[in-house]
Amino acid sequence: MKKKDIPQQSHHLYEGETKTVYAINEEGKLEMAQTAGWEVEIDVLQQAIDEIDRLSAESLQRVRAGESSPLEYHMYAQRMDLPMLAQAVGHFKWRVKKHLKPTGFAKLKPEQLSLYASVLGIDVESLQEIPGDN
The missing domain is CATH 1.10.260 (434 Repressor (Amino-terminal Domain))
Structure with missing residues (x-):
């Protein structure tokens, strides 16, 4: 998943916290990024x-x-x-x-x-x- 495509669907279950995931940055390298969650999860x-x-x-x-x-x-x-x-x-x-x-x-x-x-x-x-x- 590209960093810009990481879902940010905040939900009360996360109590305002974020989760670290790995994504591909603009240079094509893997890096850590934050997400507020996504619907399936x-x-x-x-x-x-x-x-x-x-x-x-x-x-x-x-x-x-x-x-x-x-x-x-x-x-x-x-x-x-x-x-x-x-x-x-x-x-x-x-x-x-x-x-x-x-x-x-x-x-x-x-x-x-x-x-x-x-x-x-x-x-x-x-x-x-x-x-x-x-």
Whole structure:
């Protein structure tokens, strides 16, 4: 893509930020350039956000029904999934998956709870709470 042809379709999803892309300049050389986004990318990003929001809402229902631990809800609320959370905490996916169940979560030691809370950007008390049950 030529630098002059880079789309600049700003959208609220980007919150005023720009993205770096590579494009061909006037001399025919590859260089970095900024874009405010383009329609196709915005549509895909919106679909991904909608999917995470759906997973978050479904997990909240499972947490309230006692089928999942609050960790599952907070994982989705922070726009993460199982592989991403497992990598962030340095555990195998099967181990994190065990902690997404109420029985596995109940057995977590304070150090493990602190690690999950830190990675999710919340405090331990919030991690253990079911949102909306205050």
